[in-house]
Each structure stands twice: as structure tokens, then as C-alpha cells.
Amino acid sequence: MMLHPSYTDLMEVVNSETEAGEAPIVNSRYSIVMATAKRARQIVGGDKPLVDGRGKKPLSIAVEELNRSRIRILGDE
Numbered sequence: 001m002m003l004h005p006s007y008t009d010l011m012e013v014v015n016s017e018t019e020a021g022e023a024p025i026v027n028s029r030y031s032i033v034m035a036t037a038k039r040a041r042q043i044v045g046g047d048k049p050l051v052d053g054r055g056k057k058p059l060s061i062a063v064e065e066l067n068r069s070r071i072r073i074l075g076d077e
Contacts, residue, residue, distance in 0.1 A: 005067050007032055013066065014073050025073055035073045036062040 005013075007029045014032070015024040026032060039062035043049055050070035053061040065071045 005063070010063070010066055013069060017069075017072070031073060032066070035071075036066060039065060039071055 010032050011024075011026055011029075014026050018024060026035075036059060040058040043053070043058040043061055049061045049065070051061060051064045051068060056064075062071070066073075
């Protein structure tokens, strides 16, 4: 299965919010997969999508939300 945008693109979007010299928020595909899966479960559970979700599956909505910076992945802190 191809993910569009790619994992690399999503990692760049998520890490674009870090300051110069700071450690990246995510540095693995696993973090992207876990975050989008969690958000997809929230959507299935009744949370309102933050992007147009008509005709899309919850995981596709979650990926688009992440790519458009509508949701953020928080670091361990």
C-alpha cells in the first residue's frame, strides 16, 4: 500500500515546527503510524474531522489532517 503523502513528507511537516538545534519531534515511521492510527480511532469514535472528510476513510482523514498541520504530534515531554 502506498501512503500519500509519503512518510518522509509527513515527518518533514511534523518536524518543521521545531526550532533550529532542537531534536526532531519524530524520527521514525512508527511515530507517524501510531499518531495517525490514534487520530483515526478518535474520528471513528465521533470526533469531528478537521478537514473535509466526505467519502474518505478515517485513516485517510487523519493523514490529511497531519499533512495540513491541523493536528500535531506531541513529543515525550
